[in-house]
Amino acid sequence: VPSEKILRAGKILRNAILSRAPHMIRDRKYHLKTYRFQDKYLFYRFLDDEQEDAPLPSEEEKQESQEELQDTLLLLSQIGPDAHMRMILRKHPSERTADDLEIIYEELLHIKALSHLSTTVKRELAGVLIFESHAKAGTVLFNQGEEGTSWYIILKGSVNVVIYGKGVVCTLHEGDDFGKLALVNDAPRAASIVLREDNCHFLRVDKEDFNRILRDVEANTVRLKEHGQDVLVLEKSLSSCRTSVQGASSSHYKYKVMSGTPEKILEHLLEMMRLDSQFTESDSALDDFVLMHCVFIPNSQLCPALQGTEQEKLDYTLNNKRRVIRLVMQWAAVHGEHLQEDDNLVAFLQEIVMAVSNDAKAIPAIRDQVTELERIIFPLSQHKVLLRHFTIGEEKLQKRQPIKSYDEILFKVYCSDHTYTTIRVPIAATVREVIDAVADKLGSTEDLLLVHLTSAGEKVIFKPNDVSVFSTLSINGRLFVCRSDQLDSLTPLPEQEGPYSGSLASFELMSSKDVAYHMTSYDWELFHCVHELELIYHTFGRQNVKKTTVNLDLFLRRFNEIQLWVISEICMCSQLIDHWCCFHIHSTSVGVLLCLTFSCLSSNKFKKFYSEFENLMDPSRNHRAYRLTVAKLEPPIIPFMPLLIKDMTFTHEGNKTFIDNLVNFEKMRMIANTVKIVRYCRSQPFNPVSPLASKSHPEVQSYVRQLNVIDNQRTLTQLSHGLEPRRS
Amino acid sequence: MSLEVKGKTQVRLVFLGAAGVGKTALILRFLQDTFEPKHRRTVEELHSKEYDIDGVKVTVEILDTSGSYSFPAMRKLSIQNSDAFALVYAVDDPESLEAVKSLRDEILEIKEDKYTPIVVVGNKADREEARQVSSEDVLSTVELDWNNSYLEASAKENANVVEVFKELLQQANLPSRLSPALRRRRETFPKDTNFRPPMNKTNSCILS
Numbered sequence: 001v002p003s004e005k006i007l008r009a010g011k012i013l014r015n016a017i018l019s020r021a022p023h024m025i026r027d028r029k030y031h032l033k034t035y036r037f038q039d040k041y042l043f044y045r046f047l048d049d050e051q052e053d054a055p056l057p058s059e060e061e062k063q064e065s066q067e068e069l070q071d072t073l074l075l076l077s078q079i080g081p082d083a084h085m086r087m088i089l090r091k092h093p094s095e096r097t098a099d100d101l102e103i104i105y106e107e108l109l110h111i112k113a114l115s116h117l118s119t120t121v122k123r124e125l126a127g128v129l130i131f132e133s134h135a136k137a138g139t140v141l142f143n144q145g146e147e148g149t150s151w152y153i154i155l156k157g158s159v160n161v162v163i164y165g166k167g168v169v170c171t172l173h174e175g176d177d178f179g180k181l182a183l184v185n186d187a188p189r190a191a192s193i194v195l196r197e198d199n200c201h202f203l204r205v206d207k208e209d210f211n212r213i214l215r216d217v218e219a220n221t222v223r224l225k226e227h228g229q230d231v232l233v234l235e236k237s238l239s240s241c242r243t244s245v246q247g248a249s250s251s252h253y254k255y256k257v258m259s260g261t262p263e264k265i266l267e268h269l270l271e272m273m274r275l276d277s278q279f280t281e282s283d284s285a286l287d288d289f290v291l292m293h294c295v296f297i298p299n300s301q302l303c304p305a306l307q308g309t310e311q312e313k314l315d316y317t318l319n320n321k322r323r324v325i326r327l328v329m330q331w332a333a334v335h336g337e338h339l340q341e342d343d344n345l346v347a348f349l350q351e352i353v354m355a356v357s358n359d360a361k362a363i364p365a366i367r368d369q370v371t372e373l374e375r376i377i378f379p380l381s382q383h384k385v386l387l388r389h390f391t392i393g394e395e396k397l398q399k400r401q402p403i404k405s406y407d408e409i410l411f412k413v414y415c416s417d418h419t420y421t422t423i424r425v426p427i428a429a430t431v432r433e434v435i436d437a438v439a440d441k442l443g444s445t446e447d448l449l450l451v452h453l454t455s456a457g458e459k460v461i462f463k464p465n466d467v468s469v470f471s472t473l474s475i476n477g478r479l480f481v482c483r484s485d486q487l488d489s490l491t492p493l494p495e496q497e498g499p500y501s502g503s504l505a506s507f508e509l510m511s512s513k514d515v516a517y518h519m520t521s522y523d524w525e526l527f528h529c530v531h532e533l534e535l536i537y538h539t540f541g542r543q544n545v546k547k548t549t550v551n552l553d554l555f556l557r558r559f560n561e562i563q564l565w566v567i568s569e570i571c572m573c574s575q576l577i578d579h580w581c582c583f584h585i586h587s588t589s590v591g592v593l594l595c596l597t598f599s600c601l602s603s604n605k606f607k608k609f610y611s612e613f614e615n616l617m618d619p620s621r622n623h624r625a626y627r628l629t630v631a632k633l634e635p636p637i638i639p640f641m642p643l644l645i646k647d648m649t650f651t652h653e654g655n656k657t658f659i660d661n662l663v664n665f666e667k668m669r670m671i672a673n674t675v676k677i678v679r680y681c682r683s684q685p686f687n688p689v690s691p692l693a694s695k696s697h698p699e700v701q702s703y704v705r706q707l708n709v710i711d712n713q714r715t716l717t718q719l720s721h722g723l724e725p726r727r728s
Numbered sequence: 729m730s731l732e733v734k735g736k737t738q739v740r741l742v743f744l745g746a747a748g749v750g751k752t753a754l755i756l757r758f759l760q761d762t763f764e765p766k767h768r769r770t771v772e773e774l775h776s777k778e779y780d781i782d783g784v785k786v787t788v789e790i791l792d793t794s795g796s797y798s799f800p801a802m803r804k805l806s807i808q809n810s811d812a813f814a815l816v817y818a819v820d821d822p823e824s825l826e827a828v829k830s831l832r833d834e835i836l837e838i839k840e841d842k843y844t845p846i847v848v849v850g851n852k853a854d855r856e857e858a859r860q861v862s863s864e865d866v867l868s869t870v871e872l873d874w875n876n877s878y879l880e881a882s883a884k885e886n887a888n889v890v891e892v893f894k895e896l897l898q899q900a901n902l903p904s905r906l907s908p909a910l911r912r913r914r915e916t917f918p919k920d921t922n923f924r925p926p927m928n929k930t931n932s933c934i935l936s
């Protein structure tokens with residue numbers, strides 16, 4: 001039964017159509033059978049019209065429908081994706097199309113209860129899940145002592161777990177699952193499940209399917225043992241079964257690595273590598289390995305392993321050798337400029353090139369690989385040291401280049417009396433090195449602390465082995481150095497407070513299109529500088545891998561900066577709001593931020609305006625609305641990076657890196673897949689057409705690149721209350 | 729707007745000049761009475777010291793700048809925010825004197841027609857044997873043509889260092905009320921560049 005709201009929406013829609021274009025309401029059941037909705041005409045049908053004497057809307061109703069049409073359309077578009085999903089889930093499993101299964105599968109990726117299951121199992125589940133909903137709180141899903149028939153996952157709502165004599169023992173929420181125990185053990189239900197609120201949605205897996213899929217998981221698993229210990233676990237992969245129609249691919253390709261020792265995984269991947277395919281066509285498992293190996297087999301171990309394999313296999317066959325070379329090439333391609341940061345890696349590559357070119361004299365077949373290898377390695381010889389400076393804006397106008405960890409940076413460190421010294425250290429400098437440099441300048445021998453002081457006066461003391469801390473500062477945060485007994489006396493600099501007045505005067509002189517253009521291109525520059533590996537370092541904790549993530553930090557920082565900029569400007573000048581309207585459309589990520597921003601403001605004035613973005617950024621079901629929108633976009637895309645970071649952190653924290661001392665390669669694959677989204681987003685160059693190509697708008701460009709913001713939350717709240725007094 | 733009324737005031741001195749002429753050495757000699765013969769490149773440092781002059785608390789900020797790095801934007805900013813300038817060259821380096829000339833032009837351009845206290849300092853006066861710039865020539869240029877003050881000093885031997893700061897402070901107008909300066913070429917309004925009245929927040933929105 002449709003809800004009150006939906007019925008109302010339907011009525012408004014019908015009245016609106018009847019008053020504006022009555023010909024669009026038409027029965028099209030003759031076309032439906034042959035064409036489904038694939039012809040170019042849109043027709044509508046309403047339940048009301050099925051009855052003989054459907055009333056035509058009165059003038060009053062027409063008027064009303066005009067007024068409410070916008071809100072209605074918004075409502076419908078909001079529930080649209082959800083409804084679509086539910087429609088698919090209501091279909092009988094045998095009727096679900098490949099597209100349907102894909103949509104369900106994507107949904108499953110975001111369900112907490114399933115996060116430990118492999119992608120294969122999730123794909124299987126997509127085919128058998130059944131949607132179940134209950135309208136009323138208090139409904140009993142099953143009773144303690146009954147036979148277990150199904151496993152449930154909560155999509156929406158919450159339930160109480162009740163045990164006789166004990167009452168409610170716990171409450172389960174969205175993303176939790178229940179009912180598994182009775183299925184696994186073939187035991188009666190250990191508790192009753194009672195709905196805690198109205199209108200709860202569940203996914204259900206029935207016993208038969210549950211057992212088949214779980215049993216299959218085990219049957220599909222191949223374990224390789226050495227000395228009685230598992231060294232490699234493979235799982236049969238469904239997707240490659242389908243593609244093996246070509247026949248040529250060997251049976252190995254039906255299995256994918258689930259876990260294993262680092263050496264065994266490497267060996268396996270080398271053995272499985274196909275040489276007949278083009279180099280450009282990347283082998284995904286290999287790709288995952290190359291991206292993620294820093295987590296379980298650092299370069300310092302990988303290089304000797306590769307070298308060893310190369311030497312040893314040389315005597316066996318030519319193909320093995322070619323495989324190693326290819327892996328090296330792919331590895332070098334992923335690391336790119338990062339290779340230059342480690343002399344050992346450069347030495348390793350040079351050695352490989354030497355060895356390979358020697359072999360090439362004897363074996364002509366690998367000659368073309370030699371040239372490819374050389375192409376990768378020769379640009380490496382230029383070992384540049386760049387000097388950068390973050391505090392003054394002039395060089396921000398130049399196009400950004402990725403920052404490398406051996407680059408050097410100049411930055412100011414303040415003392416408690418607001419005097420400062422400027423030091424020059426490598427990007428990857430540790431806090432200890434920074435403190436030493438400062439102590440040297442100050443001529444101080446005392447024990448000093450390096451402190452991050454925010455504009456609100458909060459202090460964070462850095463640990464001595466933190467690296468490149470400058471990029472982790474808050475927007476108006478500054479680095480201070482002091483003795484431990486001075487810590488309480490640190491006060492923020494006046495400049496940390498941010499501007500006192502909005503920049504409406506200069507902002508009004510700029511066209512919103514130009515601002516959007518320059519913002520987007522600056523965002524893109526920042527995004528472009530982020531190395532894929534930085535995402536992995538960030539997820540696994542950069543102090544663990546001893547790498548910097550400066551470029552990523554600066555990109556993430558930009559999201560905060562823009563958000564604060566919008567809040568600051570609006571708080572200081574409410575009229576600015578009109579300008580956003582035309583400009584948010586140009587950049588998804590900026591639009592998304594604006595929306596997030598508005599929701600922080602306690603203001604009703606803008607509610608109407610941002611409701612469409614609110615819809616996009618609706619966080620429910622793991623930002624599904626946003627994900628669906630982005631999935632439809634073509635690269636280049638600037639993704640909402642915090643969300644991707646969240647995904648990876650979620651995967652990282654929800655899955656162990658090692659299972660029984662074996663590398664959990666499934667986890668590596670999941671994280672690599674997120675990294676590949678980033679790769680996809682950047683797979684096309686960003687060449688926007690400047691709105692006014694003839695002009696370069698230096699003033700807009702410099703404005704956009706050096707936003708002055710207030711980042712003190714208390715100041716902002718005060719300003720915002722001043723703008724729109726709190727209603728009592 | 730007299731100093732006594734405010735009870736507290738602030739003045740910023742900035743040291744500019746080519747690389748290795750001894751800007752940092754002069755400052756450290758003045759503040760800490762130390763001397764480090766080895767040259768280390770400075771980027772930018774701000775020192776601060778409080779003085780009590782006849783019951784008036786005066787914060788003297790001394791900005792040490794870089795001669796080695798070229799950051800025009802940074803230099804511009806430091807010139808804008810400063811009250812008095814020490815332009816330092818080394819007596820054994822004629823090129824560093826050229827740098828002083830162009831720096832002076834830059835200061836005048838940024839400060840426009842406002843009265844700008846400038847003291848030209850010939851450092852390393854102890855290196856008489858290596859001298860390449862005659863003090864008479866510089867004296868006539870600075871005092872007659874430019875109408876600024878000129879001093880020779882040695883950070884190494886602590887000669888004339890305190891005098892440099894005295895001259896700067898005197899020209900920056902601070903104690904001039906207490907002891908009339910040599911020069912009284914001033915504007916009608918005393919300068920207090922660094923003092924900004926706190927903005928009234930209710931007025932911060934241009935349009936409301």
